[in-house]
Amino acid sequence: MNPGKVYLVGAGPGDPGLMTMRGMQLLRAAQVVVYDQLVNPVLLEEVPVDAERIFVGKQAGKHCIAQGDINEVLIGYAWRGIDVVRLKGGDPFVFGRGGEEAEALRDAGVAFEIVPGVSSAVAVPAYAGIPLTHRNYASSFAVVTGHEAVKSKSTVDWAKLATAVDTLVILMGLHNLPSIVAKLLAHGRSANTPVAVIQQGTTERQTTVTGTLADIVERARTIKAPALIVVGEVVRLKSALDWFFPNGDAEPAPTAHRVQDHGE
Ligand SMILES: C[S@@+](CC[C@H](N)C(=O)[O-])C[C@H]1O[C@@H](n2cnc3c(N)ncnc32)[C@H](O)[C@@H]1O
Structure with a gap:
């Protein structure tokens, strides 16, 4: 079985119209979307109904999910042969910990693509x-x-x-x-x-x-x-x-x- 690929996708700053065409294309074909708090929920309406949606942002009254746990989710799906869209507010490489996630993917031997977003x-x-x-x-x-x-x-x-x-x-x-x-x-x-x-x-x-x-x-x-x-x-x-x-x-x-x- 071939491992899946992880797409680190920038969701833009809030206005859904600022999502890139590449990002939208990936969302519409997604099997699994792992998303953050600052992602406009309107964008998730583009995801196929049978896709899995996993929220990893901060929930009211709870601690943030540890970065290591998020990395494990991404790597876990990829190792099972499933592609993952990792959707992050703004641009994934601007204070979005996208760099850390890409490093973890590289260390785990998982292929990734960076889709910049409007920061x-x-x-x-x-x-x-x-x-x-x-x-x-x-x-x-x-x-x-x-x-x-x-x-x-x-x-x-x-x-x-x-x-x-x-x-x-x-x-x-x-x-x-x-x-x-x-x-x-x-x-x-x-x-x-x-x-x-x-x-x-x-x-x-x-x-x-x-x-x-x-x-x-x-x-x-x-x-x-x-x-x-x-x-x-x-x-x-x-x-x-x-x-x-x-x-x-x-x-x-x-x-x-x-x-x-x-x-x-
Ligand atoms: C963890 S950083 C992520 C930045 C994101 N990767 C980007 O490129 O926009 C989150 C911070 O970005 C800023 N931010 C993100 N979206 C915003 C918005 N719609 N309006 C104002 N500030 C925003 C705030 O300062 C917020 O605390």
Whole structure:
């Protein structure tokens, strides 16, 4: 019996229209789909009715399924000759542990294919009207995890990032927003730097709050995960480039404000 193959597929950031054609083709032919929390359930409607659907995200009140256990599921099916679609939010190789899963598959001798997805890191700012680069405002951007901001020995070099990169896109940083802001200020980023926090971007529940490093912690109090943070002058373009008006963003929320309102 030939072993099955594992497809590590990016599901995009939320809007099902951002799924790639290759990803959709694999979903429609899937025998087994192993999927994460951030995957839009609408995409699972594309999976054949007799296919197995296995949720490996975090369930309310329970711990996340250990990465080793997820790897075992993927390898177990492949060794039984069954192809697996491993569906992950955004892009599988951007903070999605896709690298670890691919390594485990390689070590087990299981063939795999990577199907990139549209990462929330670029799509969510885009749906909020924020370009990550712009001739007049930013010629570099970095995507970093905010998960580690509170660690004294964080693997993210906040001291360098604070001033060396024009636009910072911070994933998994909502809970650590106060520490992130404190680190950026301590390492020389101006308190007037515009910041946006975007919740459930690209979906009908997208909600955006803007402010500056001086006041974003207070302004973003009502924002809930999943959310990402954009720091940099490009956030100033939001008021001019806003184009996506789902329920959450249609009318400016009471806490939302436009950076220009401060006369900056
Ligand atoms: C584990 S990372 C996975 C990132 C994913 N692989 C990608 O490329 O988008 C999860 C984080 O991505 C961000 N994120 C993912 N989808 C999002 C969305 N629709 N709106 C806002 N942030 C999102 C949040 O910061 C969330 O905590």
